[in-house]
Ligand SMILES: NC(=O)c1ccc[n+]([C@@H]2O[C@H](COP(=O)([O-])OP(=O)(O)OC[C@H]3O[C@@H](n4cnc5c(N)ncnc54)[C@H](O)[C@@H]3O)[C@@H](O)[C@H]2O)c1
Ligand SMILES: N[C@@H](CCO)C(=O)O
């Protein structure tokens with residue numbers, strides 16, 4: 001039995017986990033793949049610092065281009081990250097007729113359309129299960145397991161770092177910066193952690209899932225992206241009093257007017273399973289017309305959890321080595337010539353319910369003014385929570401939940417509320433979803 005030779009680029013958190021899993025589970029993996037998988041070479045630009053895996057028997061180099069140009073290598077595993085050198089390496093590997101496995105969501109979300117076209121032209125595969133929700137096999141589940149459905153919407157907690165921070169803040173009252181530092185030490189965070197806390201990483205993953213769900217090209221720049229950095233401890237508490245949890249969600253929904261593609265903090269009823277997904281765990285709900293709602297749960301980041309998805313992709317590609325390119329599962333689930341360029345709805349055109357927190361001076365008529373403005377914009381109030389003035393230095397926090405409304409009407413209402421002389425701080429708004 002001839003072995004398949006692979007080259008790994010990047011021996012950081014995911015790269016070292018991949019080496020460890022491939023070595024430890026080699027016997028099981030051969031039984032599944034039908035071929036021995038040999039890590040022939042691994043590249044890292046920093047070979048001086050210690051690596052978290054056993055590298056015996058693997059040729060090492062600091063020149064990743066030597067790997068993508070090596071005629072013996074059949075599969076290149078890109079675990080460097082980013083859209084600079086990683087893009088050059090992946091493009092070169094494809095041009096050289098090599099299959100690629102990557103965990104790089106930024107690369108796929110931003111350059112996937114051109115990379116998949118190039119891969120199709122060269123008859124090779126790009127596998128990217130680890131790019132979305134870490135170890136959860138969500139790409140495979142949607143692309144293959146749900147192929148009989150019209151997918152209506154999906155919503156997910158798809159950034160482990162962000163969910164870890166929100167959970168620690170809520171459960172232990174810990175400080176944002178302190179928890180972020182721990183997530184970095186645990187290897188969960190991106191090289192630039194603002195990608196995690198400002199929702200960019202989640203938007204990369206959502207972009208990829210939306211394409212696979214709806215058969216549309218990757219449109220990262222049309223996604224609405226909002227992070228978790230503005231969520232205050234008091235919002236977490238008020239949400240809980242009203243029976244909700246605040247989670248950072250990526251939401252993609254097909255509507256008659258276009259596709260919604262949005263990442264933002266979201267109030268969800270506390271009884272929903274996804275409201276109870278904590279720490280670094282991720283979860284994605286996918287609603288298909290035939291199957292109904294389905295839920296996928298597991299570790300969204302971390303060394304071996306992510307390696308689990310990388311290794312599964314390697315096994316898939318090894319099996320695909322002997323199939324004709326046209327018989328392989330398409331990169332984005334739909335045949336490339338069947339992708340539809342459905343428009344992404346601007347966030348102003350999205351309809352959702354809202355949580356509003358308004359800090360106001362305690363004067364007569366305040367509530368009447370606020371409700372008048374809301375009603376003029378056609379916004380119905382579902383419930384109101386009014387706290388005692390002494391809790392907030394004479395200011396009353398007014399908490400409201402609204403019925404569904406067009407975002408641009410809410411923008412107008414908030415602008416008018418903030419212009420009231422009695423309202424002393426920007427209005428906090430958090431969108432709500434029932435996910436039912
Ligand atoms: N950490 C996670 O939990 C996780 C989960 C899913 C996906 N990812 C993705 O996996 C990829 C890798 O993430 P990571 O957390 O392992 O990062 P990391 O920073 O731990 O590892 C990256 C490695 O690449 C090496 N490197 C950088 N530039 C190089 C170059 N030009 N040539 C060779 N080596 C180079 C670095 O020295 C480092 O060892 C990223 O795309 C990331 O988004 C990470
Ligand atoms: N930084 C990412 C890694 C997994 O994609 C996260 O925290 O979810």
Ligand code: NA
Pocket residue numbers: 129130131132133134135136137138139309
């Ligand atoms: Na995955």
